[in-house]
Amino acid sequence: MTSSTVRTAKPPRTLRPFGVYALHGLATWQDKLIALDYVRGYLLQIDPLNDNTIVLNPHHVERFESATGLAVWEQTIWFTKENSVYYCDTETFLPRLFVTLPYAADGVGVWNSTVYVTCQKLGYVLVYERNTSRKITQFALPGVGEANLTIRDEELWLCDRIEQTVYCLDRATGELQFSVLTPFDNPTGLTFATDPASQQSTLYVAYAGEEAYIRDNPNEDPSHELTFRDRTFIHPLSVHYNKQERYALSNGYLIEMSYLEELLPLDAVDLEDLEWRIALPAETDRQKVCQVDAIGLPFTEELKDGQRVAVFKFASLKANERHIFGWKAVLEVRGIKYQLNFDDTYRAPELSPEFQARYLVDDDELAMDKPVIQQAARDAIGTETNVLRKILKIRNFVYDRLSYGIKPHIDTPDVVLERGIGSCGEYVGLLLALARLNGIACRTVGRYKCPPFAERQNVPLEPDFNHVWLEFYVPGFGWLPMESNPDDIVEGGPYPTRFFMGLPWYHAEIGKGITFESLRSKGIPLSDLLDISVGDLAINHIRFTILGELE
Template identity: 25%
Template sequence: MQRYYYLLLNTLLLGATFSGLAYPGEVVKRIKAPSTHPSGITFDGKNLWVCDQKTDLFYCIDTENGAIVRTLSAPGYWPEAMAWDGAFLWSTDAKDGLPKSEHYSAQLYKTDPLSGQVVHSTDAPEPLMKGLSSDGNYLWSIDKSSGQIILFSSTDGTTLRTVPGPTRSATGIAYDGKYLWVSDNSKNQLFMTDPLDGAVLLTTELPGPYIRGITYDGKYLWAIDSQTDSLYKIKTRDEQKYRLTNPQKLNLTFNHLTTNFGPGEVHSLDVHIAVPESRINQKITGKTVFSPQGYVIETDNWGQKTAHWQVAPLANDEHFEATMQVSAETWDLQYFIYPEQIGTENDIPAEIKQLFLQDNEKYQITDPVIKEAVQKAIGKEKNLYKKAWKLYRYVQENMFYQMAGGWNTAPAVLLRGNGSCSEYSFVYIALCRAAGIPARYVGAVSVRQEKAQLDDVFHRWVEIFLPGYGWIPVDPSGGDSDSPAHQAAFFGAVRGKYIVTTQSGGGSNTMEWTYNSNEFYTADPKAYIVTDTFGDWDISK
């Protein structure tokens, strides 16, 4: 029955995939900009408006063909960004309305779109402002000096709220009625963020090399690029749940070496090497080769296959080496998750709940430390995505990375406040399961900074089950950073620099709590046994 559940889980995982090439950030239209130095853009419900820093003009643009409907004179000489509040055009001038070099002090203007007359002006909340957007009542912008997103009053520039920006170099902002979209041309990234706390919910690519501003037209985003002098119409939503990019071909030789330094004898040795399988962003190519011969393939209580060697006694100064040669095509995987599209706990299959909400000695999900942490992290939150995100951030805010040695229980690690990638994973799994979110871990051999090298550190992260999406990668140690963009890069995303060997709920009868490989032995009291495991990479160009 357990094997049936395992097959069902894989079916559900693959069933979460969607065909098609469309994705958030995809360009659906491109038209020529009205000028050569565009800096800001907004939408008035019918037409686009673009400001230009060389001509000092506002251009009203037909969205169908890019034709100039009319122009207005900008209030100042260095227009930076534009917004529409439903009746008036708002703009910022980077130099306080003065044609003076290196005089940066942002001024805010309100312009009547019919007459072109300025009807109000005030100092911007900060001297260096990037981007501008209206929610109908207040204005949003980005403080270039701090990277903070600012909600402020258009009447006098009073700051009402600040939240962290996704990066320190963001340049464009647009409000879609629910989320804030933020662009960063230096990183070529577009972020969908939560206006309440600045959390990055979705990341995708920008359509051009130098996007200066973005705006929302009710369905699509428009982006203005001052290098290509183009206006891009891009999707914010699509049926595709994820995207695969950056394909790689990886060749790995994994080594498990056991040496008996004596003086006692090892009477029995059982070695297991986890068998990698294909998954969404990993395709095993060719035949996986194990050496030496004499192994058998076994399947554990989680459905994980291993190559198993039963070794004859190892005398003093003898060793046994098992290897695995495997090739794979891998991709960077990025999910596009909208919290409101996540199902409820009632939508989680019973089989997944049975397997991946259960407790054991490592997680201890009923321990007061875990229960209190869950309550502090999520409060009364019901949305599964938001619960998972809040638990993710709770782990990062209460732990720091340190390879202290050993894999302690989740409550002990959380109290200690530091841990390795495995211990981060155990804590996060415990919190998720205690909160009703199915969770498991995967283990992998990792390509490090240099592509052709050995890896003896490896990496482990978590996968959580979100109804409507399936199993989603979450790496709490990898994403432990103050940067919202960095945090988001490890929640619902994973790079293709790994060959995943192991997938487990924890406590395997063959792999126990390890990944990649494991061993069992019986030995004399004075036998000194040393195990060395490492991956040897050969990257296909």
């Protein structure tokens, strides 16, 4: 296996500098980290051992206000502010103009005689000669958001705020080598730092945003109110690129997930010889199942299409019986990003007859026989023939026509398309219908997301909703994930591709392509015997606990 790995000598540690509001830009200088406080204009020196924070420019903070990008070369500090790139020495910190762009300059990096500047509005990394300010060339930015950058030898590393992604590019050509998802949103700077003692290199990423919290206001009655506060910190990014298997993993967490049913029927129902099946977590490239235990009642385990399922058996179930039963699993979960590109799928093999018969059919009320859906399937891809381009065009077509909204039940894709608003399940239904009509095998995946608060460890966390997404199949490679609606965040696009062929660490993969939960009485599906559903018989309880970050 060929791989490129960035590791830390010690378990990852979050750095929380003192007295800062929003960190933008990150660099290394004299075995310390330096960063910009976008709000205050502080140029900060941060000790990674103890978070000690020093303002380096106490007399010139106004000149650094609203600065974003940051770099250090020898004894010169470079930064971006509004449309311009500046540099200053480390004695006076008096900025001097290097170059001005027609649009905002986001990030800057310097290597020998070359200066690299990112500009989201232009969509390029601009390359300049350091001594003359002459533009040499430009590379296309790989993402859609504001990007910061740093340089390591022949590699150009960028972090995209909207994409929640770090990209590794070839410094000479701008060619993308690989990309990884960041474990937190809003990355605003990155740098490599070497521990003087161990000589281990760590890739640090800065994050800045806001978080909601409940404030106790004694001047109001009731005193509790919802408000927001700044949230900024620095965290090591773990990167493992598996070149042979074509994916890259990032930070992972050990989590405990439990799913249980509380038997509490709405109507009096007596059932005989009942089998209650609940899917179990799956083993994948990004998710490892360490342990599974029963909760409340024992279960047997069976395989359904290669997926593990817990089977709870009741000889008889009376209307007045009450039980709690389910499973608890310990999982290792990581962020993953698959590294396929359009050229890789240009001559993809034909889909096998077995996959055509199984994954190109309407097996879940997908309205694939409706003229409006068939026309949408044609409009979505136009004349495209490349399987990877086709599925991306279908995703963007759906995003153009739907907005996200929670619904009490799942409508068929034709109704959803006409309404223009859909839940995650309705996004999935429309995506499945359009993809299958265009010859792309796909299946539903879910079922829950851990609340993405990695710092809240060893406390119970409960998701507000269930969640589904899908996987599509590329012949000759395999199944690839694609989120349902979370990338639909920009009206009319361009849409990020962070969760196209990628998943963050907080997704729990359960029951790929199979029903998550089903009941049989005397061997017959319960829905064929009675007009009741699982929700009529029981209340589910889902809980996550983040046990720690994986080394």
